[in-house]
Amino acid sequence: MHGLTILFSVLLTVGAYLLSKALYLRYRHPLLNIVLLGAGLVIATLLALRIPYQSYVPGQRIMTWLLGPATVGLAVPLYRQRSLLRRHRREIFAGVGLGxxxxxxxxxxxALAAGLPKDVLLSLLPKSVTIPFAVEIARIHGGSPGLASAIVVATGTLGSVFGGTLLTWAGIKAPVARGLALGTGAHGQGTAMAFMEGERQGSMAGLAMTLAGITTATFAPLVVRLLLRH
Amino acid sequence: MKQLKILGQLTLLALIYLLGNQVARLAHLPVPGNVVGIILLYLLLNLGVVRLEHVQEAADFLLRHLVFFFIPVAVDLMNWGGVFYRYGLALALAIVLSTALTFLGTGAIAQWLEKDGASCTD
Known part of the structure; x- marks a missing residue:
């Protein structure tokens, strides 16, 4: 029974992934986001079949665990780009750190000014970093992984639609700076846009995405203490 | 044969992830284990202990399908529908303003430093 539920959860999620990816690849519209569309399909199916969220949790745990080794794999592109990293280290560390x-x-x-509840605020803090980091940062400090991932997707969608225009409007034209800004501000979705601008922008955005995740995780304890000191 | 190789590489990535988790836990680091894992693998690659051909097929495979793993995380939203209803406007405001400032801050300082550096070396 337990095994069957897990199998069902995994198959449902894989199906939702394949379907939303096919839809995205066909229409390429930034609002057809694979994460939100896929999760929406899973949620709709669970609701339609009257399956409680609790039954999805065991399968969800297994799938999310694999996110760990996948994130560790981000060291591979980082290592491949190490000469670029070394050449632009000043811009990268200052830009990503400040961002x-x-x-x-x-x-x-x-969030504080608007009086948002504490768990919502904590889920909002890692909004600009890629989901595997955001999820862990939110979890460690007492936010919600699911809410954090939705906020990350909202940020990425916004950033990929308007980021390039905003940078141009502000007179930021240097390819390195544009790539760093897109990767730091809008993680993977920004990186995809940066690659559409050019190879150089894309590589910088990829580096920035990973480094912004590490930097955010490192500074988060300090920022949380600053914002929520009693 | 190729599947076996990827499976082996996957095991190595999983081991480094577990090690990262343990290090973070034992050293009481306020940083997630996956972050420690990335830094660990990056160091091991630089030291030559782990070589690209030991991990790259599995890493590339996982990263190509990284989005898949985000879906089960986001299903948790089922429990948070009310938050968007109640705090939607404040959330949207925070996301829009903070994202715009992040873009401008990173872009401006990087462009400034790049120009500065270029004029020094030229």
């Missing part, structure tokens, strides 16, 4: 801090502090301050 990661600005993202957490501004999001946190607005």
């Amino acid at each position: 990661a801090l600005a993202s957490m502090l501004t999001a946190g301050l607005i």
